[in-house]
Amino acid sequence: MGEIPSIGSRFWWVDLSMATPMTAKRAKAVRLLLLALSVASAVFLVTVGSVAQQPAFQPRLEEPEEYPDLPGREETFYFCVACHNFKLVAQQGMSRHRWDGTLNFMTERHGMPKLEGKERETILDYLEKAFPESEAPTGWQNPFLKR
């Protein structure tokens, strides 16, 4: 993919390092976007650079490969990280009916697009298998246990 400028392989939580070739149209769009961003950044830094004092917290990069390799992983990962990091999902352990209820909660309370049909099944299958109901509380861990 020589026509794509070498600009690094990822942006903050989505890994593009395993990319297949982009379409020419999309590659052109990306190049235009890059140009616009670099010009915009330069202008910004010259004019109002001193305003950029927001604490520089950088969320850790997440990628689907960190999580159990089961069918539906990518679909689930990218669906959830539209709003929140996937660690929030991965620290849960629930039965299918509670995962199902969680999807409803996300739609009703947090404006998640309604998941239906095959897509819902795919994501529920993944959640149920990757993060199943856990009978053991996670809260206390023996600090001397060699893992």
Added chain:
Amino acid sequence: MARSTGKTERSLEQMYDNDPERTDAAVSGHGPGTSRRGFLGGVGLAAVGVAAGGTMPFGRHMPAGILPTALAQDKKSTPAAAKGPIHLDFPGKDKGLVVLGERPLVAETPEHLLDDDTTPIDKFFIRNNGQLPDEAKDPDKWTIKIDGEVNNPFEITLGELKSKYKPQTLRMVLECGGNGRSFYAPRASGNQWTNGGAGCAEWTGVRLADVLKTAGVKPSGIYTAHYAADLHLSGDADKPVISRGVRMPKAMEPECMIVWAMNGQPLPNVHGGPVRLIIPGWPGSASQKWLTRIWVRDKEHDGPGMTGTSYRVAINPMVPGDKADPKNFRILESMPVRSIITAPASGTRLAAGTRNVALRGASWAGDLTVRRVDVSIDYGQSWQEAKLSDPRNRFDWQRWTTNVKLPSDGYYEIWSRATDSEGKTQPHVAANWNPSGYGGNPFHRIAVLVG
């Protein structure tokens, strides 16, 4: 840039083809139904800043459906997938804090970092539900609206609040409603707090009651509803991130405050600055950060975080893990009694032959006080009472100390158990299971190894 075929990108491309809007939201930090602030206000901002060499303007003009590859970061800078706790790296915060989530940013304080009488700002836990708002440029011009069931609705700036009302400083515990959630079995939904969703700081501000009295609460005004300036993670600017409230008698307690300083410092943005509520003793979510409005209501508030099983516990005990009947739930008000051992840290190795170990800790009990704290070195077969301090003021925590004598070298667990002023003690296990895991307050348990 090495490229090869792989599943990740294929599926991303497919997702763009199937649902460009949502995929763009996922990769850009825009929410679906993008608002102007959806991108610029996003946590993605910080990452963008690093990648582009500064805060990225005009992000909102990025067309949907284009992969924002410009936000690229070098693969080499990628931290390895984390095994075990992720420690916080945030300006002004202690690196010992443990990250429970990054978007939204949530971090807890391990018990051994709660060893100060007053929790320093850098060690204070962080709980956000949405995106951090931009830092206030002119804090004294920050405006709070008081309206609803009041005779004189008004707006007041923080500057006016400071000059027109009598300030007070109180040291009080602020505790996340979900503190202790990780002790539930089966696992309860939400951030898996151990005991570290709590801290005790000195808060400076004015009494909420004084402000409400100026507004003149009508007899019909029975509940408060709190609103803030943070932005929903979806980027929808019209959607409150969380909006909770309390019964009027609680709001009128003299310790409920609108605060602008923490431990004598201007309230940091990450802790809700320039101005927030402190509703001590009740779940932290009632203590709205970045406060912009208090709406006095004629009924129980029904904002996001008030309904369903959010911040609620079961009335009749339910089968752990079972389906919840929302009719069987009541709002969690006072937090339960809790104690922690703050020294030594769990995992401490002591020299062979060590027999005496000095313990320090803290305890608190929501609206109540702590009557006594006991510790055990033999899994609860025997207990000894610790020396317990009085609170400096209501809602302050109570520090405790004691010495335990270990009979031999080897592995010991030390447990602590507090009893509140109504005689309730912490249970062995997290009790009264509920789907979102509120009220989990089992004994605190540490392990030490002698020799």
